[in-house]
Amino acid sequence: MKLKHVIYTVLVVLFLDQLLKIYIKTHFSYGEEHNVIGNWFKLHFIENEGMAFGMKFGEHWGKLFLTLFRLVAVAWGFYFIQNTLIKEKYSNGLIFCASLILAGALGNSFDSVFYGKIFTESSFHVAKWTAWGQGYTDMFHGRVVDMLYFPVLKGTYPTWFPIWGGEDFEFFRPVFNLADAAISGGVISIFVFQGKMLSKGKTLENEIETNVQSNTETETA
Helix, strand or coil: HHHHHHHHHHHHHHHHHHHHHHHHHHCCCCCCCCCEECCEEEEEEEEEECCHHHCCCCCCCHHHHHHHHHHHEEEHHHHHHHHHHCCCCCCHHHHHHHHHHHHHHHHHHHHHHHHHHHHHCCCCCCCCCCCCCCCCCCCCCEEEEEEEEECCCECCCCCCCCCCCCCEEEEEECCCCCHHHHHHHHHHHHHHHHHHCCCCCHHHHHHHHHHHHHHHHHHCC
């Protein structure tokens, strides 16, 4: 893959991620939920202050640190992909997965940087676009929009079950977004297929050189 393919991948994921987030933000009131496929795939609108899958990271300064960290990670990610993965001819699969991770980080960074400035508060009323600076919070402190919810399995732990006996359980509980899915998909794919992805591909020049050496040895023999 070339850098332009990385950019295309990032832009496509970013566009789809932001399109869905903006639709949810401007059409759903906070906590609103609609079934998509039965009861196991729903659109459920929530917002989180920090990390992926609704996890939190500190208050004011924690949020600012996390947003700035994401931006630095995105900038470093472009540099790493161009100057290491592409330059040293790593597999297209690894470069694609790295592009997904980069796109996901950029998608959630966009929410954190801009949403607080361009949207009104989400509550019982649907949020609206607003003039720059008249939104619900400061720049770099926007909340990340989540909406994908897969409560595939619900039930109650038996009373004899340690610690959680008698309590309700749910799989899969976290509500996330397309950016989170891109990051998770990229990381899991690299972990599962690391044997193939982490190997460097041969360049055309290396293949030609290998063939020439092989033919020379055959003729000498």
